[in-house]
Amino acid sequence: MAPAKIKQWTISNKEKGFDELQYGEAPFPSIGENSVLVKLHAASLNYRDLIIPKGLYPFPLTLPVVPGSDGAGEVVEVGAKVTQFKKGDKVTTLFNQYHQYGPVDIRSSKSGLGGVIDGTLRQYGAFNENGLIKSPDNLTHLESSTLSCAGLTSWNALYGLKPLKPGQTVLVQGTGGVSMFALQFAKAAGATVIATTSSKEKEKKLKELGADHIINYKTNPEWGEIARTLTPNNEGVDNIVEVGGAGTLAQSLKCIKFEGVISVIGFLGGVDRATQPAILDALSAICTVRAIYVGSKELMNDMVRAIEANDIHPVVDPKVFTLDKVKEAYEYMWSQQHFGKMGIKIE
Template sequence: MPSMKQWAVQGKDKDFDGLVYQNAPVPKVGESEVLVKLHAASLNYRDLIIPKGMYPFPCGFPIVPGSDGAGEVVEVGSKVTEFKKGDKVATLFNQGHQYGDIDIPATQTGLGGVIDGVLREYGVFNEKGLVKAAKNLTPIENSTLSCAALTSWNALYGLRPLKPGQVVLVQGTGGVSMFALQFAKAAGAIVIATTSSDQKAEKLKKLGADHVINYKTDTNWGETARKLTPDGAGVDYAIEVGGPGTLRQTFKCIKFEGIISVIGFLGGVQPQGEPTILDTLSSICTVRGVYVGSKALMRDMIRAIEANDIHPVVDEKVFTLEQAREAYEYMWAQKHFGKLAIKIN
């Protein structure tokens, strides 16, 4: 049986020692499945915390890590109708989330958590778990769409669609925030970005950010952000990736009837000083947890990416499959800007 190289998370370990690089058989294709030769993958914060035992959603060990991948179809099962050999595809994060709101069964279908992911040379996926890749993007760029991009798209379009002229707040320079900035600018929105360095601030401005606030030198950046909005009314959408470390400031700048999309907890998980449920009443806003998005939303997003020729922000350092552990360590040290990619084939 032909073999391939893959990574596997064998168990929880604080130093990524549970990540093992190994030989494995190339998986066989079932009647409703597609065999993909994976060309590229990209990492998310979620990939880093699964081996550390910090991930709050279902996962099991051993598991091939990574949710975000892109490649080429090399074989299809007898009942596959959506794809053919040679098609360029990208993976869907929650394989069972096809359309509408996510439900409990769909949360049990996360790639790289419950189902074997993309850090391998070949992968078999149900045809429902793939989408046609964006025609204007390279394999590395397409590999960044599954989680960060779709999460951002859901935050801006999943509950109440973003309108031109509205104001979006993005935090930092990670993948979710960079996609939100790009999608917002493509929609004609105003973007306020926060960052920790002047160097990153310049990059954010080049990407189209209308205002950039250094949260290290301006610890009360929430009020500053509010002052930058029309009539000081506040931001319509906040892409909240910091959690307890930033949520209090986010509440200070959210507009009445605005939406705070809670996506991460990069600022830690300690609740001291964190807003309470009653703050949603005094601020008259919606606080919404976002768990990526459906296949239908991903198709919409890819059409927008093609129509506006949006190209993901990818860190200049690209790792090989063999260097995946180094990529984990690089991202954990927060050395990346935008998405961190791994070239596979």
């Protein structure tokens, strides 16, 4: 029998930090004829989750909301008109619930799970069947729960505009979830990967994951010039996964190849309009600077097929938190102690 209540997290306000996260009980969710009831077994955190309660998130929010875009679990009930899933299926959430095919549009951009629509930091959730995909056969629930935001964003960066080709060069920044997915996807495609980090310990892990070249950006602040020398004929990097912000973008522009793509995904290093490069700098570099807002269900299913075909397993930090310890997980991730994705186990 289903419980009368479930445990979940809620954000009711923003701008006051992680104290806005409230853990409590809620009624057991009910489903409609096009909905699927999922017993969530795992979730994972993204930088986006951290900045929502801090009032820094630039996209639509509808508060109060259950946070978390990334989750995976098992289908326990389906609505009368559901055709894509059956009871017992392993499923993973789609970030923008309305983004099914093609480029993102205004309507899709306002359907973010854990921002506009109740998310995954809860025991059970009811989702429209279009807002789920079948989890990869080779992954656990915890591994699958990392795909919705970081995984799909990385896949979009490498395949959404100019599909990556074997022999090309990809540069990834740091060791967060997006960068680690990009490293794995690029190596599976036969690309050369340059990675940046500031830690000797993380440098070792990057080598184990297959990074061909590693640059310490603390000891080499002009790492863009160094990265260029690591490419054939010093022509530059084909695809850069840009997560840093104002400071790193300047270096990315120094090493991008003519007609290369810089995929702007985040701003971990902050935003400084006084010092960050101007958009016209892309003209000098003869490159495309492209902002990415995750990706479509179509792209996500393409990614799942690649994960299964290459037996790719997401990089998950060894420290996994339980649902009742989500606030501690936010603090841990905010302090940048994690490597790869930050996982949450849900009982």
